[in-house]
Amino acid sequence: MNARQVMRVMVGFYLVLFFAYLFGPLIIMGITAFNTAPYPTVIPFEDFTLQWFDILFRDKDMMIGLQNSLKIGVLVVLISVPCGLAGAIVMQQVYARARSLYYLVVVSPVLTPGVIIGISTIIFWKDFTGATGIGFLYDGLILAALGQSSFISAYCMLIFLSRLQRFDHALEEAALDLGASNAQVFRHILIPYLRPAVLSAAVMAFLSSFENYNTTTFAILSDKTLTTVLAGRVRQGSTPAISALAVTIIAITVAGTIVYELVKRREDARKAAQRRTAQDAERRELAAA
């Protein structure tokens, strides 16, 4: 065996180990969801069962938590995608002297621990809504959405910024020269250009909100979300119903990933076909000329 082959074997060995570490715990947890043993365990594997899923779906608190998580997720998308978009556009235009301060402020939530964001959110809104008489806004779901949005907006902004960096400003100028108003340029040039980024920012915002625990556990007040109910259940004791929840979430993610991949492949194939057709047409035209 020469040095190159040794290297290849070592790399393969490392990759297998890495993914075993990554997936091993999840797979073991997944198996316990199908074991009849009342305590989540792999050995002995007593018998195959789906009863834990049944128990999970009948858990009222979990289902209320799930509904709240979905509501918060939608709210977060509605808040953080526009804020992130505005943040990115302003970043490109902001007065040069204020740029570094502005950047520091809007990017800081990315580097702040989630618990601190949750804590500061409840402290501020408690006093602010109390003092201004808008106490109805001091509500667990709204505060959780606001707290999560403070850093999820920053993620969205970073997504929009990286797309805006490749934006060709000649397009904007051409439209203005042709008599479009500024609002029309925004509506018909910039937004369509950013549409793929809007979609990926929305998906990312929803998923980040759905899985968040650190910020939510403070900001949710006396309400509950799926993750806070889950945390309570896990602290009370282990039951395979929790593993069943994990299996459900993993199954949905895997299904989502596969669908996304298939859609993307189809789109890539379609784009490649379009490009080929365009090239053929161009070639024919050149040949005719």
Add this chain to the structure above:
Amino acid sequence: MQAALGHPFVIALPFAVGLLFWLIAIRERQIGRIQGLSFFQRNGTAVGLFLIVAVAFWAVFMIVLPQLFMVEMSFRPKLPPSAMGGPRDVYTLQNYHYFLFGSATSSAEWNVVHIRAFWLTIIASILVTLGNFLLCYPLAFYMAQVATAARLRFLLLLLITPYWVNEILRAFAFRVIFSTGGLINKLLMGAGLLSEPIDFLGLDVGMYAGLSYAYLLLMVFPLYNAIENLPKAQIEAARDLGAPWWHIHAFIVMPFAKPGIASGCTLVFMLTSGALAAPLVLGGPRSLWFTPIVYDRFYQAFNWPQGSAYAFILLLTCIAFVLAVMRIGKLSLGEITR
């Protein structure tokens, strides 16, 4: 000093800073230092208003004011609502005093439990960060430079799935493995190596394992993005010139990927030191981690000002870490957060 005037002052502060920059901008436009279209001419009134309102709401009401209110609260005493604004509502350092020296009635010289938990959290977080870097660097390099396009796509798909499994379930998976009736104990006892189970969770083995697992993927992606941009020709040139493999990594790939390394390390450190799920789920009653102590200030001691002080201490630690990374790597904030 009376604390009653704190809130109006704090609320006015970000608006005053915004106004100041606006006035300077107007002045500079008058003397001709700034030229070109103004903000509203460039965006139109409707879009311009949307941009300003959205950014102001986000930056002021969701980021700056909550943080300032938290810091302000950390300098206040804990008072019943009726005493707020009264003669006892004055700014004080007593919450920070408590972190260092414990309650006034305790006989110990220092607040040993909290201080030890704080340092342990920082040191363990640094170790976890380094461990994650060592584990993820080869994978990131392989994906960015060695793997074929099809293999890369497959690996990325594999990485995405566990990324969206939430922290509590990840921690729970480790409990299934490490608890006294868990997989490892069953295996060891089945093999006859143990006669009775070891309490891995009580020994904090589970907690540290869970913490090093939890944020692994947040190290992979920044590293991968950074190394991906390195031209393959540079590595080949070094190899042709006879550089051994570790030279290539230490003097070509790593210096090039410095922003990615810095951003991965900052994220993992911040998330680990602020982790709540793994210590709650995997820690025993005697486990030391700083975040659950902060949590208890709020939900067991019901002492919000003290909890704010503890949260602010954690925040300062993270800021210090970011500054240290920027200083060591000679990087700007923009390079870390890309």
